[in-house]
Amino acid sequence: MSGEPAVRRSLTHVPVQDLLLRAMAVLRVIVLANSLVLYAMRFEDYPRPLLGWAVMALLVGWTLVSVWAYAAPERRRAPLLVGDLGVAVLTIALTPLVKGAGPSATLPGFYVMCAVLSWAVVWRWQGGLFAAVAVSITDVSIRLEFTQQNYGNIFLLVIGGAVIGFLSALLQDTAAQRDAAERAAAAAAERQRLSRVVHDGVLQVLALVQRRGPELGPDGMELGRLAGEQESRLRGLVQQGSRELVAPLGERDLVELLGELESPHVHVATPATPAVLPAETASELLAAVEACLSNVRHHVGRDADAWVLLEELPDRWVVSVRDDGPGIPAGRLDDSASEGRLGVQQSIVGRLVDLGGSAQVRSAPGQGTEWELSVPRHTSP
Template sequence: MLSFSRSPGATLRRVSSSPAAVAVQDRLFRALAVLRVIVLANAVALNLYRWGHYRHPVAVAACVTVMVLWTGLATWLYADPRRRTRLLLGADLAIALALLVATPLVKGSGFHATVPGFWVMAALLAWSIQYRWAGGLVAGLLLASVDLSLRPEIRQSDYGNAFLLVIGGPIVGFMCASLQEMAADREVAERAAAMAAERARLARVVHDGVLQVLALVQRRGRELGGEAGELGRLAGEQERELRTLIRAQEAVTPTPADTVDLVSELSRLERSGSVTVSTPAAPVELPAAAGRELLAAVRACLDNVRVHVGDDAPAWVLVQAFPDRIEVSVRDDGPGIPPGRLEQAAAQGRLGVIGSIRGRIADLGGSAQLVTGSGGTEWELVVPREAPGLP
């Protein structure tokens, strides 16, 4: 169903600043220029064919001359968008109406076909292209009303022609507006896609260069201590601020409601001085249910670090995305888990590690590997890209 709810003024304001919409309008006026020549040739041929039936042949010739001259002038005027003013559109429609009014004067009161004939279509379509459905409706009503008012007898064909003018103008205008709006929307979408691609490219550059250097400075500074330790602390703060900026840029492009972006969600777990999260530059998406289970497993790993190593103990979360799987590692530099500790906890009915971490990952069709020792503990969580959805 056609919808004319948007006002022509609002539509004009919306597309006036869009080069794509202006280009569409230019092409429509170029097509109209071709149509003007075709309907002019038809009108000239019909008037020549009926030449012997006119009351004032010289006056008819003058009308045809006006049509020829105006067709050439209008084609030139409409070619430049700056010349498509209200004065030009008004003159175009006024000439068409004047030729209709002149018909009974030059042909006699018993005429059947007007002098301009289908030539008036050019003015109607010009109003439809420039002023959308409202312009087409106004021009159609004026042309149809004048045409019918001049006829002593309205035949069925006369009514049909008038009806086509009234209904055709708004439909053509609506279609022209739709084409321009689609062009403007496509231009906006292409611009947004280009901006998103550029953001992703810059994020990859920052991630592969600056962030890795800052992470290295932070790690080495902590190991060296002293002034180097302070330098490492400042590097760590800058790294986190850069990561926050990159993720804020990525958040401009929303993910579907049935997916979870691990980059965005895991970034919320980052805490100054304790938890550092390293992620790819682009979003990493999983089905919503699977993503929530993986996030819960990562939180369980971090909870274990706080409980068994310390509230302020540093931990690192690394996310890597592959075509077929997603790997998340959670590492700390604590004393590690003593041998047999997990088996003892399971025997006592404390299933935190088995249920909260390994159980969740197993339900997703993945694997959870634990590497622990005196240098710290690291969990390797691997889930397939097509992780099964969970209720």
């Protein structure tokens, strides 16, 4: 409960602590008025009314000082808090002198809770507990008899001090975490903005190398090809980066997943809006598309072009994968199945049927091959 950690906390958690202490200032004025009114109604019965008025003056003065002092974070240090608790303890201790031995109520009355709660706000549950115990001991020490009522008050004060301290710490920590998260998000957004600028520059150069390379002879041709591959990979990453966090947990954005397949030979067309599917459905569908693409590489050629199109129909998602190859002669698919090369049919059709969808292949010699994979929307998991 030393001053240093309190100062560090008060600097990092200014807004929450400020709010709590501002509320405390209002509370202080209300309970002060309460104590003053009660005293004004009774002072004539007491043995030393003048001393009592002096105590009341002290409370009024201290209220003004503390409301001012608690307003600024740099003043919320040990001297202020110790002074606050000191005033509470002192005014309780003076009560028997004003009212005579064994008073039923202390002079400050509820005012003492201000000190306890302020300790709780600034020094957390340990502070609240300590201040409550200190006030309680003083209170008990001036009593001649210990009533049920006294016990109840003390019990509430001690519990209240600790609980308010705990909650105040929780609030301040939560606020600190929120601040940290906001800072992290701002930093991430700035990084993303910067990387987009950088990426755009890199993409431009890669695209330029790709275009100009072939004019420089065979080596240039190779350079251009390499630049082209990197260009489309980076483009995919950039587009993916601008879409992150679209899909909730347990779901995936198919637009993003398919976008990653883009290469100089794989052309991907999708809607501009995300296509959010349950994660399992999305990855099964993606695996089926990859199987189609690997099929294109095997049967048409490594450098064969393929086109992937994602469409969102009212009742289903449709992914088409097309190539411009020689096409599969009628019956070839069935042949390959009977020859034991189950790759194509099993893996693609099987996956789609498992998803409650369907896979159809259209092909004719000389017209390429086109797979149409469709998955119903709103499939209940």
